[in-house]
Amino acid sequence: MEVKIGILALQGGFREHKEIIELLAKQENHFNKYTCKEIKTDRDLVEFKPDGIILPGGESTAMSIISSAHTQGTDIKNIFDHLKEFVSNGKPIYGTCAGAIMLSDQVENQKDGGQSLIGGLHIQTSRNYFGRQINSFQSRIRLDLPVIEKSPDESQPSVTILDDIDGVFIRAPGITKILDKSVEILGRYQVTLKDSTKETIITAVKQNNILATVFHPELTVDTRFHKYFIDIVIAHKLSFLK
Amino acid sequence: MDKIETTNKTNGTKSSDDQIQSFKIKSSLAQMLKGGVIMDVVTPEQAKIAEEAGACAVMALEKIPADIRHFGGVARMSDPKMIKEIMAAVTIPVMAKVRIGHFVEAQILQNIGIDYIDESEVLTIADDENHINKSKFQVPFVCGCRNLGEALRRIAEGAAMIRTKGEAGTGNVVEAVRHARSVNKEIKKLVSMDDDELYTYAKEIQAPLELVKEVKRLGKLPVVNFAAGGVATPADAALMMQLGMDGVFVGSGIFKSGDPKKRASAIVQAVTHYNNPDILSKISEDLGEAMVGINSDKIVEQWSVKEKH
Numbered sequence: 001m002e003v004k005i006g007i008l009a010l011q012g013g014f015r016e017h018k019e020i021i022e023l024l025a026k027q028e029n030h031f032n033k034y035t036c037k038e039i040k041t042d043r044d045l046v047e048f049k050p051d052g053i054i055l056p057g058g059e060s061t062a063m064s065i066i067s068s069a070h071t072q073g074t075d076i077k078n079i080f081d082h083l084k085e086f087v088s089n090g091k092p093i094y095g096t097c098a099g100a101i102m103l104s105d106q107v108e109n110q111k112d113g114g115q116s117l118i119g120g121l122h123i124q125t126s127r128n129y130f131g132r133q134i135n136s137f138q139s140r141i142r143l144d145l146p147v148i149e150k151s152p153d154e155s156q157p158s159v160t161i162l163d164d165i166d167g168v169f170i171r172a173p174g175i176t177k178i179l180d181k182s183v184e185i186l187g188r189y190q191v192t193l194k195d196s197t198k199e200t201i202i203t204a205v206k207q208n209n210i211l212a213t214v215f216h217p218e219l220t221v222d223t224r225f226h227k228y229f230i231d232i233v234i235a236h237k238l239s240f241l242k
Numbered sequence: 243m244d245k246i247e248t249t250n251k252t253n254g255t256k257s258s259d260d261q262i263q264s265f266k267i268k269s270s271l272a273q274m275l276k277g278g279v280i281m282d283v284v285t286p287e288q289a290k291i292a293e294e295a296g297a298c299a300v301m302a303l304e305k306i307p308a309d310i311r312h313f314g315g316v317a318r319m320s321d322p323k324m325i326k327e328i329m330a331a332v333t334i335p336v337m338a339k340v341r342i343g344h345f346v347e348a349q350i351l352q353n354i355g356i357d358y359i360d361e362s363e364v365l366t367i368a369d370d371e372n373h374i375n376k377s378k379f380q381v382p383f384v385c386g387c388r389n390l391g392e393a394l395r396r397i398a399e400g401a402a403m404i405r406t407k408g409e410a411g412t413g414n415v416v417e418a419v420r421h422a423r424s425v426n427k428e429i430k431k432l433v434s435m436d437d438d439e440l441y442t443y444a445k446e447i448q449a450p451l452e453l454v455k456e457v458k459r460l461g462k463l464p465v466v467n468f469a470a471g472g473v474a475t476p477a478d479a480a481l482m483m484q485l486g487m488d489g490v491f492v493g494s495g496i497f498k499s500g501d502p503k504k505r506a507s508a509i510v511q512a513v514t515h516y517n518n519p520d521i522l523s524k525i526s527e528d529l530g531e532a533m534v535g536i537n538s539d540k541i542v543e544q545w546s547v548k549e550k551h
Contacts, residue, residue, distance in 0.1 A: 011276075012276060012277060058274050058277070062298045062510070065294070066514050069296065070511050070515065113294070132357055133335060133358065133382065134355055138266060168267070
C-alpha cells in the first residue's frame with residue numbers, strides 16, 4: 001500500500017521531518033511504500049492528496065501569515081482552510097511545537113492582534129511557555145503510546161512504553177489545558193522552570209487521528225514516534241478498505 | 243548556569259530530571275528559523291511590522307547598516323534598554339549584534355536574555371586577532387563567512403549558525419552571491435576528495451580536520467546557513483534560496499525602501515515560494531521604491547574583508 005505523507009513547508013524545520021520519513025521508507029521493505037512531499041500551496045495539496053500531514057516546528061506566527069498572504073485578492077484558497085477541512089474529515093495529522101500550536105483550539109500568549117489557527121485539537125497551549133532560547137533544554141523523556149491495532153487477545157499490552165526518548169524542547173509551548181476527554185495524554189515530564197520551581201508538563205497528546213508533541217523528535221535520529229504516526233495513517237487508510 | 247555540556251550524543255545516559263543546555267539546543271533553534279526571514283529593526287514599532295509581515299525573527303539594532311555607513315564612527319552593541327523594548331514588543335526570537343571579539347558585549351546580551359547573538363563585521367572590530375570563544379556561552383551565536391574555511395573556523399569557536407557576509411548596507415546582492423557560491427563550490431570539491439587529501443585540504447583552508455571530515459560525510463555544513471548582506475528585493479531573496487541557502491537576513495533593504503510593510507511581506511513570501519515563478523511575479527509587482535543601493539566597488543570600506551582570521 002502506498003502511504004503519502006505531506007509536510008507543510010511554509011517555514012521552519014520541515015526538511016528534518018522529510019528526512020525521518022525517508023529513513024523509515026528505506027527500512028520498510030514489505031507491503032508499504034512511503035512517499036513524502038513538501039506542501040507549500042493549496043495546489044500541492046490537491047495534486048498530492050496526502051494520507052497524513054505533518055505540521056513542523058518553526059514560528060507559528062510566520063506560518064499563519066505566509067499561509068494567507070499570497071492568496072489576497074485572488075480566488076486561491078488559504079492553505080489553512082484546506083488543512084481545517086483535512087482535520088474535520090478525521091484524517092491523520094501530526095504537529096510538532098509550532099505545529100502543535102496551530103492545531104490547538106485555544107492559544108495563550110499570541111502576538112498582538114492574535115494569529116490564525118487550524119484548530120481541531122481540543123487543548124489549550126501557551127506559546128514560549130518556558131521562556132526564551134536560554135530556557136530551551138534537552139532531556140530524556142518517557143512516552144506511553146496506545147497500541148493502534150488492538151489485538152483481541154487480552155494478554156497483549158495495550159500501550160507501548162518508550163522510556164528513552166531524547167526530548168528536545170526549543171522555545172517550546174506548554175499544553176496548559178485539556179479541553180475534552182477524547183484527548184489522551186501520551187507523556188508527562190517534570191521540568192525545572194526559569195524561576196526554579198518544578199512543574200509536571202504534558203509532552204505529547206493524541207486525539208483520535210491527531211498527534212501533537214511540544215518537543216522535536218525530528219531533530220534526533222530516533223524514528224519511533226514518526227513510525228507511530230505512520231501506523232495511525234495506515235490504520236486510517238485500512239479502515240476504508242474493510 | 244552550570245549545565246553547559248559540550249557534547250551530548252550520549253542519548254540516555256542522563257537522568258530524566260537533568261536538563262541539558264548544549265550545542266544541539268543552540269543549533270536546533272537555527273533549524274527552526276529555516277525557510278524564514280530575519281529582519282533588522284531599530285524600534286519596537288518596526289519589530290511589530292516585521293512580525294506582522296511573517297518574519298521568523300528580528301535583529302534589534304540602533305542603526306541599520308546603511309546608516310552605519312552613512313554616519314561612520316565606531317559602531318558598537320546597541321543600548322540594552324532598546325533591545326529589551328524590542329524583546330517585549332514581539333513573540334518571535336530576537337537577535338542582536340556584538341563587535342567581533344567583544345565578549346563582554348556578548349555577556350551583557352546573554353544576561354538580558356537575547357535569543358541569538360550575531361558576532362558581526364557590520365560593527366567595528368574590537369579584537370583583530372581573536373573571535374569570541376562562543377562555546378563558553380549558553381546563548382547561540384551566528385557568524386558571517388566568505389568561504390568554507392572561514393565558516394568552519396567560526397563553527398570551531400562555537401558558532402551554531404552561519405551566514406554569508408555579503409556587503410551589508412549596500413542593497414547589492416553580488417557579494418552574498420559570491421560567498422554562497424564559494425562555500426557551495428568548496429563543499430562540492432571536498433566531497434569529491436580522497437580521504438588522504440583531507441589533511442592537506444584542512445591546512446589549506448585553515449579549518450579543523452574533524453570539521454572538514456564531517457562536512458565531507460554530510461555533504462553540507464553541519465549548521466544552518468543563511469544569506470545576508472545586500473538582499474533588497476523578493477527576487478534577491480529567492481535567488482539566495484535557489485543557491486541553497488536555508489533562509490535570509492534582510493537589513494537595510496526593508497526599512498530603507500518606499501513601502502516597508504509591503505516589501506517585508508513580499509520577501510517573506512519569496513523565501514517560502516522561491517521555486518514558484520507564478521507567485522514570485524505576483525509579489526514582485528508594485529512594491530514602491532527599493533533602497534537606492536551602492537555598488538560595492540564604490541564603497542569606502544568593504545566590511546566583508548576586514549577580518550583577518
